[in-house]
Amino acid sequence: MYLTFTPSELNELVKSATLENNGDDFENEFAKDILSNFPLYEDFWKIFVVPLTKRVEVKNKSLGSNIYFRDHIDTVLINIASAHYSMFVHLGYAHDHSKFPVKSSLENAYTHLATACDLAETVIIHWHFLLLECRGERSNVQNQYEVKGQKNKKRYDFRFDKGYRNDLLREYFGKAMKSKVNEYINFSKDLRRYRNIIVHDVLIGRIIGEKNQCYIPKLEKIMHYKNWLSVMEAAEDELKKKDFIEKDIQVKENVVELEKRLNGLWKKMVQEVYDELFSLDRYKLREMMKIKFSEKNQPADEVIKSKLFNAASDSGLDIFINSDQSLPEYRGGSIIFREVFFTQPKKPEE
Numbered sequence: 001m002y003l004t005f006t007p008s009e010l011n012e013l014v015k016s017a018t019l020e021n022n023g024d025d026f027e028n029e030f031a032k033d034i035l036s037n038f039p040l041y042e043d044f045w046k047i048f049v050v051p052l053t054k055r056v057e058v059k060n061k062s063l064g065s066n067i068y069f070r071d072h073i074d075t076v077l078i079n080i081a082s083a084h085y086s087m088f089v090h091l092g093y094a095h096d097h098s099k100f101p102v103k104s105s106l107e108n109a110y111t112h113l114a115t116a117c118d119l120a121e122t123v124i125i126h127w128h129f130l131l132l133e134c135r136g137e138r139s140n141v142q143n144q145y146e147v148k149g150q151k152n153k154k155r156y157d158f159r160f161d162k163g164y165r166n167d168l169l170r171e172y173f174g175k176a177m178k179s180k181v182n183e184y185i186n187f188s189k190d191l192r193r194y195r196n197i198i199v200h201d202v203l204i205g206r207i208i209g210e211k212n213q214c215y216i217p218k219l220e221k222i223m224h225y226k227n228w229l230s231v232m233e234a235a236e237d238e239l240k241k242k243d244f245i246e247k248d249i250q251v252k253e254n255v256v257e258l259e260k261r262l263n264g265l266w267k268k269m270v271q272e273v274y275d276e277l278f279s280l281d282r283y284k285l286r287e288m289m290k291i292k293f294s295e296k297n298q299p300a301d302e303v304i305k306s307k308l309f310n311a312a313s314d315s316g317l318d319i320f321i322n323s324d325q326s327l328p329e330y331r332g333g334s335i336i337f338r339e340v341f342f343t344q345p346k347k348p349e350e
Helices: 007-015 025-035 040-052 075-099 105-134 140-152 162-173 175-200 219-225 228-235 247-277 284-289 301-315
Strands: 003-005 214-217 244-246 291-293 319-322 327-330
Touching (some): 007 040, 007 291, 040 247, 075 105, 075 247, 105 162, 105 175, 105 247, 105 284, 140 162, 175 219, 175 247, 214 247, 247 284
Parallel strands (some): 003 291
């Protein structure tokens, strides 16, 4: 069953959603900690997840309380939304271990952080494939690995092949974000390696300070201190002691750093989901969401201009004038500032 909205009605609904007020118990609990470093998580949730749920099956123009998926939503969208939510929960668990540490918090925190990386990459890559489908295109990297697989008689799966996964990430983010995505790839590699060593090997050695502080190898130094003997030697060497950091401090720093790096990557997805959902030229995403646009009550050009300039002025964002239509076009920023969300169709030539 399709739901029908004007673009403005749908925009007003999704921008009114907040994790604190419209999320489930986990989202209510973890929103404050996670959104302080990763605010674009909520923006993606507003524009991609909320329309999939029964929250938008409303008649009074305000969100409902039913958080379950609507009937007949495409499973591809549900899988992306599920991975997105699961990533959030693992980040929340990592926060819990950094704020309320127990004896096993070191191992638990890095398990959750590494899993959050896995899920973040699942969201990005599946959105990459979906966006290409919406635009009638196909991944060149995917084609290359399929040819490679046929030649080697092997099926490549990005979930288990880091080379394939990283190539897809680089393809999606492109040259403009090459540096940012490479920094994320290197940081996530360090997190996974640290997780593997402290979870799947002998317990790492620790240096106990004069006030009973617990010092562990720094994230980037763990390969030098995998065995206890190397840690014992470092405890007697002032220079090598600099390779260690207080346990609770490192966990907190790594949680925050991962969230900030993910926020930097999420901006591109938020803008693209927005553009696809409110595009008048393409309707694939709305079709998969079982949403249709009606044509009533579309604002006049001058109203569009006014709303955009006011939104940009209030939030310090940039806009420019589309020379073809003399309409301002929004460039970047959180979706909550996008007061106008579609491009007026050109008037027929006389």
